[in-house]
Every structure is written in C-alpha cells, then in structure tokens.
Amino acid sequence: MKKFALLLLMAFMVPLQACAQEAKWQEGEHYEVLDEEATASPEVKEFFSFWCPACFSFEPLVDQMKQKLPEDVKFNKVHVNFMGFTSSDIQDDATRAMMIAQAVKQEDKLNQAIFAYIHKQRATVSGLNDLKNIFVVNGVDKAEFDKLANSFGVNSMLKKNNQQVDIYREYLKGVPTFIINGKYKPIFNRNMTPDDMVDLVVWLSSKK
Numbered sequence: 377m378k379k380f381a382l383l384l385l386m387a388f389m390v391p392l393q394a395c396a397q398e399a400k401w402q403e404g405e406h407y408e409v410l411d412e413e414a415t416a417s418p419e420v421k422e423f424f425s426f427w428c429p430a431c432f433s434f435e436p437l438v439d440q441m442k443q444k445l446p447e448d449v450k451f452n453k454v455h456v457n458f459m460g461f462t463s464s465d466i467q468d469d470a471t472r473a474m475m476i477a478q479a480v481k482q483e484d485k486l487n488q489a490i491f492a493y494i495h496k497q498r499a500t501v502s503g504l505n506d507l508k509n510i511f512v513v514n515g516v517d518k519a520e521f522d523k524l525a526n527s528f529g530v531n532s533m534l535k536k537n538n539q540q541v542d543i544y545r546e547y548l549k550g551v552p553t554f555i556i557n558g559k560y561k562p563i564f565n566r567n568m569t570p571d572d573m574v575d576l577v578v579w580l581s582s583k584k
Contacts, residue, residue: 408561415558419450423553427461432495473507475533556580
C-alpha cells in the first residue's frame with residue numbers, strides 16, 4: 377500500500393513541477409516568442425562570438441545547460457561574423473576553425489583553446505594560420521587541419537552556420553543569444569541567478 381501511495385505521489389509531481397515552472401517564467405518578462413516556425417525536434421542554438429567577453433564568461437553556464445538538457449535536445453553553437461572586434465573575414469575563419477574542431481570531434485576542447493587565446497593570453501587572431509597554430513598546440517595534426525580547412529564538408533558546415541545567422545539576424549541584438557526550438561528567446565535580467573538562466577533555457581526546450 378505504501379509503495380502504491382509513493383508511485384501515485386510521483387505521478388502527480390511531474391505535472392505539478394511543470395505548472396510551477398510555467399508560473400515562474402512569464403512571456404514578455406522572461407522570454408520572447410519569435411514570429412518563426414518551431415523546429416521539428418527540440419534544440420538550443422547559442423549565437424556567440426569568440427571575441428565576446430560575455431560569451432567567454434558564459435561558457436560555464438553553457439556546460440551546465442548541456443548537462444541538464446534532456447538527451448533528445450540538440451545543443452548547437454552558432455558563431456556570428458558581425459561583431460566589431462575584427463573583420464568579418466577573420467570571424468569566418470574562426471567559424472571555419474570551429475567546424476574543423478567538430479570534424480576532428482574535439483569541439484569543446486578546441487573552442488576553449490580559442491577563447492583562452494583571445495581572452496586569457498590576450499593574443500590577436502589575424503587569420504586562419506593563427507587558429508591553425510592553436511589547434512596544433514592542442515594536438516591536431518597540421519596536415520589534417522589543412523586538408524579539412526578547404527574540404528567540402530567544412531565548407532558546407534560553414535555555409536550552414538552563416539545561414540543560421542542570416543535567418544535569425546533580426547533577433548540578435550547582441551551575444552550570447554539563445555534561440556530555443558526555433559521560436560523562443562530567453563530574456564536574462566540582473567535579478568536572475570546563473571541557475572535561473574540555466575533552468576529557463578532547459579524549461580524553454582520543453583515548449584512546442
């Protein structure tokens with residue numbers, strides 16, 4: 377009898393928790409509904425720039441989001457090329473490097489290396505060669521980098537990345553910006569804790 381009562385309690389807990397979250401997060405105050413079609417499957421896109429100090433500071437929260445998101449929710453970083461820190465061509469070089477990192481299955485490690493080079497070492501990225509040097513220092517074969525840099529696969533990934541920037545450009549007033557399920561944009565304010573920000577993104581990923 378006690379076991380049955382416990383199972384019954386657990387069955388009610390999930391919808392009650394969902395209602396509590398619905399009451400906590402309000403449209404217009406905590407998130408914006410975009411005039412876009414929802415994606416077929418749940419996903420979180422983070423529009424960011426390697427040159428952006430806020431994006432660099434946000435990386436620990438991004439890690440928490442990835443850990444808390446359900447397994448069926450894809451998390452994709454989308455690198456923008458319109459920031460004023462450097463030229464759009466150099467920003468595209470960084471996007472290309474990110475795609476190479478994906479191709480060698482070391483995206484997280486190499487993204488952090490690029491961030492560290494810019495924000496910790498205070499070094500300047502003047503083109504793809506600087507990015508290649510970062511990768512080589514972190515164990516990527518130089519010849520493999522060169523081969524992938526102009527490969528069909530990496531070129532296609534770069535094009536797709538920039539298409540995403542173009543599609544959502546009107547909603548990108550700054551970075552980092554998160555677009556969830558193609559139509560929800562969280563609004564972070566000063567009253568929110570880091571845990572609140574993470575929880576808001578995770579909750580929005582469950583909305584259709």
